[in-house]
Amino acid sequence: MDxxxxxxxxxxxxxxxxxxDPALAAAAAVLPDIVGTIPFYYYKIQQARQSPPAAFVxxxxxxxxxxxxxxxxxxxxxxxxxxxxxxxxxTILAYFIFPNSWHILSLCYISHILIDIPTHDGExxxxxxxxxxxxxQYGKNWxxxxxxxxxxxxxxxxxxxxxx
Numbered sequence: 579m580d581x582x583x584x585x586x587x588x589x590x591x592x593x594x595x596x597x598x599d600p601a602l603a604a605a606a607a608v609l610p611d612i613v614g615t616i617p618f619y620y621y622k623i624q625q626a627r628q629s630p631p632a633a634f635v636x637x638x639x640x641x642x643x644x645x646x647x648x649x650x651x652x653x654x655x656x657x658x659x660x661x662x663x664x665x666x667x668x669t670i671l672a673y674f675i676f677p678n679s680w681h682i683l684s685l686c687y688i689s690h691i692l693i694d695i696p697t698h699d700g701e702x703x704x705x706x707x708x709x710x711x712x713x714x715q716y717g718k719n720w721x722x723x724x725x726x727x728x729x730x731x732x733x734x735x736x737x738x739x740x741x742x
Contacts, residue, residue: 579693579694579697579720579727579730580720580721581608581611581612583693583730583731583734584607584608584611584689584690584693585604585605585607585608586604586734586738587607587686587689587690587693587734588600588603588604588605588606588607588608588686588689588690589603589604589607590734590737590738590741591603591607591682591685591686591689592604592682592686593741594737594741595681595682595685597679597682598679599679602676602679602683603679603682603683603686604686606672606682606683606684606686606687607686607687607689607690608690609659609668609687609690610659610660610664610687610690610691610694611659611690613655613659614655614656614657614658614659614660615655615656616655617648617651617652617655617656618647618648618652618655618656619642621648621649621651621652622638622641622642622648623638624648625637625641625648626638626641645700645701645702645719646701647701653701654709656702657705657708657709657712658708658709660690660691660694660704660705660706660708661691661705661706661707661708661709662688662691662706662707663707663708663709663710665684665687665688665691668684668687669684669687672684691704691706693730694717695715695717696717696718696726697717697718697719697720697726697730698717698719698720699716699717699718699719700716700719702719703715703716703717704717
């Protein structure tokens with residue numbers, strides 16, 4: 579799903595668990611995409627810079643919407659941040675840094691991974707046990723399936739109504 583959806587999910591989790599810092603919960607929920615896509619955007623910008631200046635924007639748009647990684651580093655960065663092993667490591671770290679809210683932050687991070695399983699396909703399909711196991715279940719690309727996007731947004735909206 580998109581970053582806004584993940585952020586709002588983090589806020590909903592925080593609110594439902596009595597959290598006091600919704601911004602931190604939102605940050606934890608989007609962390610896999612923020613950190614995991616830094617190389618993706620870097621390499622795509624580098625590729626687009628090889629185009630003539632007038633073609634930079636169309637080239638960048640085409641590259642960003644291709645749903646293809648530029649190289650192995652790019653793919654590994656994304657898959658590592660979307661792994662339950664990374665979530666476990668960050669849970670342990672959060673326990674020491676945020677002793678009062680580590681469980682909320684961890685759940686926000688893990689929710690991102692779980693939401694991405696049915697909503698990503700192709701190279702971006704979630705590999706939950708990466709790097710030790712690269713098996714994955716194909717989901718549907720949320721950006722290409724308005725029904726899936728609508729269903730997820732309706733679910734989140736309903737959840738907000740319940741916790742309000």
